[in-house]
Amino acid sequence: MPAEVAVLGVGMHPxxxxxxxxxxxxxxxxxxxLADAGLAWTDxxxxxxxxxxxxxxxxxxxxxxxxxxxxxxxxxxxxTYGACATGAQAIDVARARILAGLSEVALVVGADxxxxxxxxxxxxxxxxxxxxxxxHLLGATNPIYFGLYARRRMEIFGATLEDFAQVKVKNSRHxxxxxNARYKKLYTLEEVMASQVVSDPLRLLxxxxxxxxxxAVVLTSLDFARKHTVKPVRxxxxxxxxxxxPNTVIEMPNFATDSAxxxxxxxxxxxDSIARRAYEQAGIGPEDVSFAEVYDLSTALELDWYExxxxxxxxxxxxxxxxxxxxxxxxxxxxxSGGLGCFGEAIPxxxxxxxxxxxxxxxxxxxxxxxxNAKVGVAVNQGLFGHGSAILATV
Amino acid sequence: MxxxxxxxxxxxxxLDDSAPALLGTRCKAxxxxxxxxxxxxxxxxxxxxxxxxxxxxxxRGKLWSFTDNRYPPPKPYVAPDPFVPYAxxxxxxxxxxxxxxxxxxxxxxxxxxxAGMEMELVLDTLYEDDANEYVIWKWRPCDAR
Numbered sequence: 016m017p018a019e020v021a022v023l024g025v026g027m028h029p030x031x032x033x034x035x036x037x038x039x040x041x042x043x044x045x046x047x048x049l050a051d052a053g054l055a056w057t058d059x060x061x062x063x064x065x066x067x068x069x070x071x072x073x074x075x076x077x078x079x080x081x082x083x084x085x086x087x088x089x090x091x092x093x094x095t096y097g098a099c100a101t102g103a104q105a106i107d108v109a110r111a112r113i114l115a116g117l118s119e120v121a122l123v124v125g126a127d128x129x130x131x132x133x134x135x136x137x138x139x140x141x142x143x144x145x146x147x148x149x150x151h152l153l154g155a156t157n158p159i160y161f162g163l164y165a166r167r168r169m170e171i172f173g174a175t176l177e178d179f180a181q182v183k184v185k186n187s188r189h190x191x192x193x194x195n196a197r198y199k200k201l202y203t204l205e206e207v208m209a210s211q212v213v214s215d216p217l218r219l220l221x222x223x224x225x226x227x228x229x230x231a232v233v234l235t236s237l238d239f240a241r242k243h244t245v246k247p248v249r250x251x252x253x254x255x256x257x258x259x260x261p262n263t264v265i266e267m268p269n270f271a272t273d274s275a276x277x278x279x280x281x282x283x284x285x286x287d288s289i290a291r292r293a294y295e296q297a298g299i300g301p302e303d304v305s306f307a308e309v310y311d312l313s314t315a316l317e318l319d320w321y322e323x324x325x326x327x328x329x330x331x332x333x334x335x336x337x338x339x340x341x342x343x344x345x346x347x348x349x350x351x352s353g354g355l356g357c358f359g360e361a362i363p364x365x366x367x368x369x370x371x372x373x374x375x376x377x378x379x380x381x382x383x384x385x386x387x388n389a390k391v392g393v394a395v396n397q398g399l400f401g402h403g404s405a406i407l408a409t410v
Numbered sequence: 411m412x413x414x415x416x417x418x419x420x421x422x423x424x425l426d427d428s429a430p431a432l433l434g435t436r437c438k439a440x441x442x443x444x445x446x447x448x449x450x451x452x453x454x455x456x457x458x459x460x461x462x463x464x465x466x467x468x469x470r471g472k473l474w475s476f477t478d479n480r481y482p483p484p485k486p487y488v489a490p491d492p493f494v495p496y497a498x499x500x501x502x503x504x505x506x507x508x509x510x511x512x513x514x515x516x517x518x519x520x521x522x523x524x525a526g527m528e529m530e531l532v533l534d535t536l537y538e539d540d541a542n543e544y545v546i547w548k549w550r551p552c553d554a555r
Contacts, residue, residue, distance in 0.1 A: 132484065133483065133484050135484035135485065136486070140486075142419075145446075147486060148419065150483055150484065150485070150486050150487050151418070151486040151487060151488075152418055152419055152536065152546060153487075153498060153511060153512070153513060154479050154482075154483035154487040154489070154496075154498075154513070155483075155498065155511065156479065156483050156484070158477075159477055159479065159498050162477025162478070162498075163474075163475040163476070163477050163498070163500050164475070165477070166475045166476055166477055166520075166525075167474065167475040167525070170475065170524070170525035170526075171525070211480070212480050213480055213481060214477045214478060214479060214480065215477050215478045215480070215497075215520040216477075216520075217477075260453060260454060260455050261442075261454075261507075263507075263508075263509070265474075265500050265509050265511065269511075270445065270446055270510065270511050271445045271446070271508050271509060271510040271511065272508045272509040273442075273453070273508065274442050274443040274444065274506050274507050274508040275507035275508070276441055276442055276443055276505075276506060276507050276508075277437065277440040277441045277442030277454050277457070278440075278442065278454050278456070
């Protein structure tokens with residue numbers, strides 16, 4: 016029997032470019048999640064915060080910053096950072112604490128306020144920091160890495176610019192009715208393909224923006240949840256795996272891959288290992304998945320994810336996209352929320368927002384973007400410095 | 411007066427135009443290559459040795475993938491004004507079994523590149539200030555000379 020915790024409440028602050036303190040978005044999301052759970056802030060025994068690196072010291076101790084803004088309630092606290100997997104790590108800390116019997120009710124919250132334009136490294140003259148050096152020596156922005164992956168798909172699998180654009184068209188349709196999405200506009204293929212190239216072959220509308228936003232979930236033990244609701248959504252597995260050496264795919268912020276001279280390449284590449292570990296924990300497989308939320312930092316990356324999480328064999332992602340498998344109404348819809356294409360990335364909130372979407376879908380509360388008969392949802396992401404995560408939720 | 415030529419990253423490559431090469435390290439215990447140079451602890455999880463030798467990396471490899479910057483990257487990149495777009499290549503080195511990034515020389519755009527192409531390493535200017543020319547490695551298609 017897999018160890019499970021309940022998602023009793025979820026809440027978000029809409030994504031946008033609001034320009035306010037990240038703590039406000041966190042408090043808004045936390046209060047919404049508590050209201051959804053039917054609990055008071057004073058019921059929370061443990062707070063797990065997802066840290067933001069762009070908002071000074073309060074961002075590095077996000078759990079405490081948001082707890083203070085809610086009014087100190089004496090809860091125990093942890094703050095975590097894991098690049099794009101930040102929120103999943105915070106959820107995992109809370110889950111472990113509940114499963115260990117140390118807490119019954121935990122609030123997980125993440126929020127961010129982002130600058131305009133490309134993400135840039137921390138300031139100063141940081142000549143031993145690979146994240147600083149990749150900008151200084153190569154001008155290697157995040158879209159440079161996304162562009163390399165996208166071009167590789169074209170060269171190896173014959174993906175086309177139109178395939179990439181179709182991902183954006185699909186997700187823009189999915190996100191239209193999502194009240195928390197930043198971009199609620201239906202794009203046509205022509206509009207996507209006419210947008211400016213940023214990093215060949217990717218255009219502006221292929222690449223996700225950076226956003227402000229906040230998301231929160233209330234996690235509890237299954238026993239506690241059953242006293243409050245009939246059929247709680249359950250977190251069945253969380254994977255926060257690191258790569259196994261040697262990782263032979265170039266990853267942000269690196270200049271080179273690991274060398275495979277001294278050690279054989281592992282059977283399962285890093286990106287395949289992220290969801291696989293979660294499937295193993297839950298004792299299910301990709302064929303059991305009703306829908307997925309994947310980290311579409313670019314449209315082309317969404318196609319990579321189809322293969323990484325087992326929805327398609329390598330080289331088959333374009334086919335299942337074209338066949339409508341991953342569109343709402345299809346067999347395994349991907350990014351029913353609209354994905355990063357409709358949200359933009361609010362780093363510490365993003366993985367938490369993915370669990371919010373899984374929960375709404377599994378409860379049947381997703382309105383016009385509802386996946387029919389949603390029983391199992393998987394959310395995945397990957398970011399800098401070998402972080403990645405997968406969350407499996409079920410009902 | 412000519413400017414001094416200095417590496418934009420000290421110790422990452424030779425400054426010899428007749429024999430340009432990236433300088434990596436190799437673990438003396440398990441033979442694993444590292445670039446940029448690892449000199450503290452071998453990252454093979456079953457090794458962990460701390461003796462390394464400096465080694466020039468292969469100067470040719472096969473193009474794994476490529477892209478470009480159409481807009482100026484943010485600081486600390488020193489972008490010329492007006493900005494000139496440039497390509498970035500990921501090149502697979504056969505002997506080292508690793509992929510290494512680098513800018514592509516000026517004048518070679520993505521439309522002239524294809525996966526599998528043979529690429530070679532050259533030295534070129536990254537940027538200049540009043541005193542110095544800062545040198546960096548770049549990739550160039552072997553048939554572009």
